Amino acid sequence: MAEAMTVETIVEAYWQLQGFWTKLRYPFQPKGVGWSDIDILAYHPENKVLVIAESKVRGPKKDVYAYTKHSRKEYGTIFDFDEGYLSFLDNINVICSGGAIFKDFKKSVNKIVIQLVSNYYIDDAVLPEVKKDILGYIKKSIPKDIEPEIRLDTTFDIICEIIQIENEKSQGRRYGHPVVDIAREINRYLHPDIRYAGKGKAEIDAIKNKFKDKFKMVTS
Numbered sequence: 001m002a003e004a005m006t007v008e009t010i011v012e013a014y015w016q017l018q019g020f021w022t023k024l025r026y027p028f029q030p031k032g033v034g035w036s037d038i039d040i041l042a043y044h045p046e047n048k049v050l051v052i053a054e055s056k057v058r059g060p061k062k063d064v065y066a067y068t069k070h071s072r073k074e075y076g077t078i079f080d081f082d083e084g085y086l087s088f089l090d091n092i093n094v095i096c097s098g099g100a101i102f103k104d105f106k107k108s109v110n111k112i113v114i115q116l117v118s119n120y121y122i123d124d125a126v127l128p129e130v131k132k133d134i135l136g137y138i139k140k141s142i143p144k145d146i147e148p149e150i151r152l153d154t155t156f157d158i159i160c161e162i163i164q165i166e167n168e169k170s171q172g173r174r175y176g177h178p179v180v181d182i183a184r185e186i187n188r189y190l191h192p193d194i195r196y197a198g199k200g201k202a203e204i205d206a207i208k209n210k211f212k213d214k215f216k217m218v219t220s
Contacts (some may be wrong), residue, residue, distance in 0.1 A: 007055040007155055008039050011117050013179035014158050015042035015051055017165045028100045030091055038095065039088075040115075048110040052095060054088040056118040057155060064154070067130070068123040078122075078130045079137070085118050089134065093141035106143050114138065115151040122152045159183075167191060190215065 005024075012022045020042040027037045042051035059065075067081055075081040092114065094100055102108035114134070122130055131150040142148050166175075166183040167190075174181050189211045194204045 007057050007117060010155060010158055010162070010179050011040045011053050011055055011115075012042070013177050013183075014162050014165075015040070015053075016177060017162060017169075017180060018044075019046075020044050020049075020051065026101070028091075028095065030094050036091060041101070048108060049113065050101070050109045050111070051113040051115060052088075052092070053113075053115040053117060054085070055155075056085040056116065056120075058083070059119070064119050064121050066121045066123065067126065069125050072126050072129070077133050079133065085116060085120060086134070088116075089114070089138050092138045096142055096146075106146065109146055111147040111149065112142060113149045113151060115153065117153045117155055117158055119154060120152065121154055127152065163187060163190075 008024050012024055015022050021044075023038075023041045025037045025039065026041040027035055029035050038052055039055045040051070040053035042053065043049070065083075067078060071081055079086065096105055096112070098105055130152060134150050134152075135148060139148070162179065163183045163186055166180055167187040175184065192208060192211060194207050197203050197207055
């Protein structure tokens, strides 16, 4: 599986865990040009929340591109800093029109979430300004009375949230999604119920600490 497809599958798992219907690489046709696609399309039919998510992971495998106060001063807005990650925003107008996803978009959607999941790290100190810049860029493309939300996440953010959400769920059986089932196995050892080790707390805690030490060792 290609790296880009892996990231898309991670994002899909995140939304599925929260009750969204999902579709990877949803095709649509911008006006006057060839076909394009939405990396991850997610929809919550009860709440009428639509997610348009783009996944971008580029460069050497350990590269993270940080956008901070320094970056904003040095390079300008997130659009000046961007290397093409945000180009999907140009299709929001088409996506929000009738026929691209829903015949009657306004009746089907109460809220739209525009999400970029990438190896951009947006510092909290500039995140509100970045969201404001992006919202200003696409505001005219979103129909009135539909609430917009901008999300800028790293892949690491999403992986951590998947682990946290899965741990809080009471579901005992496997999910049938490779990403969520990996999170399920991680949680097994981060939050284990130790069996057959005896009744002594010291013995049980010793096993739990071995799992935690192992995790710390491989992540340090």
